[in-house]
């Protein structure tokens with residue numbers, strides 16, 4: 055187990071013991087999200103990078119020694135993480151890059167990267183003996199908590215989602231048997247209501263940017279990317295950004311690996327936001343601090359990255375600045391077009407928010423933020439089957455054919471196949 059040295063506030067120099075504070079820094083409130091830090095000198099002497107062999111769990115728990123959990127801690131049985139990392143030479147060729155790989159986190163049990171955070175938060179809830187866990191979500195964090203929660207008889211899950219979430223995501227929550235409140239408002243409103251209810255009821259809050267275990271769970275994606283590339287981190291990692299928690303998790307994972315001396319350099323993090331939900335991109339370009347960020351009304355087809363007040367804004371701005379990365383914005387049209395293009399070049403079907411990372415990489419190349427000699431990893435954060443209605447709008451074809459040979463021949467001729 056990794057002994058936690060301290061929880062450190064991202065805003066001020068406030069430090070706490072692991073059992074002292076559950077959520078954010080009492081002095082800095084919601085903005086004062088916490089980093090879970092270890093005694094890296096001790097970990098360096100105890101852990102052997104090359105000893106993380108095939109004999110270890112083929113899921114995120116292969117890094118339990120880098121997580122804030124006791125070795126004997128119970129974890130959810132569903133297998134989260136250790137998702138495939140695919141080489142994508144056709145994307146590299148199309149974009150003129152040295153190499154491109156795709157981390158397919160849509161292959162997680164409930165279809166998104168959010169499973170990593172929910173898995174660790176549930177393990178922590180069991181450690182604390184808390185039986186009700188709740189979150190607000192644009193959909194995927196909720197599905198992750200509901201699905202992993204369904205694998206554990208001892209916890210009940212309560213979900214706050216906007217009623218406007220895609221139908222497949224809501225169906226997932228109900229199928230898993232969570233208590234679901236469809237809030238007739240925005241994600242931001244659902245979030246505030248969930249926080250207030252958790253505080254009033256004493257429920258464990260999984261909320262993004264509030265519970266520091268979410269970042270520690272999400273960091274495992276960075277640990278995996280590094281290990282799957284034989285401990286050579288890519289030059290650039292492209293990922294989409296809503297609340298900013300995933301990009302903060304990526305930063306933390308690579309940060310831990312740098313502290314351990316397991317990788318030589320921190321990748322530059324490129325955060326892709328939708329033009330209609332670009333609070334962090336604008337803050338970054340204007341040189342604002344997290345304190346200066348104001349809530350905005352947002353709108354995008356990429357529901358998973360619609361966030362009017364990004365809850366992990368402090369960590370996300372820091373991650374991009376410290377990694378010498380950038381934010382980019384992409385239009386809904388670019389996101390829509392990216393879904394089939396990315397799928398046809400890589401074989402990975404991404405939901406709109408996940409395809410935004412690919413669109414964002416293209417934008418970053420156009421702006422000269424990435425150069426042709428570099429290696430890039432695109433994190434595909436969610437499975438395309440999460441929102442088939444949106445995907446269907448990005449493709450044509452599928453003409454109807456009468457059930458006879460002549461009609462089939464006619465169809466093949468018009469398709470130019472025969």
Ligand SMILES: *Cc1c(COP(=O)(O)O)cnc(C)c1O
Nearest residue numbers: 194296297298299300358435436
């Ligand atoms: C949550 C999510 C994101 C964005 O992550 P943030 O932590 O909110 O920035 C991107 N893609 C998918 C599929 C997601 O579910």
Ligand SMILES: [Zn+2]
Nearest residue numbers: 063068079082
């Ligand atoms: Zn503080």
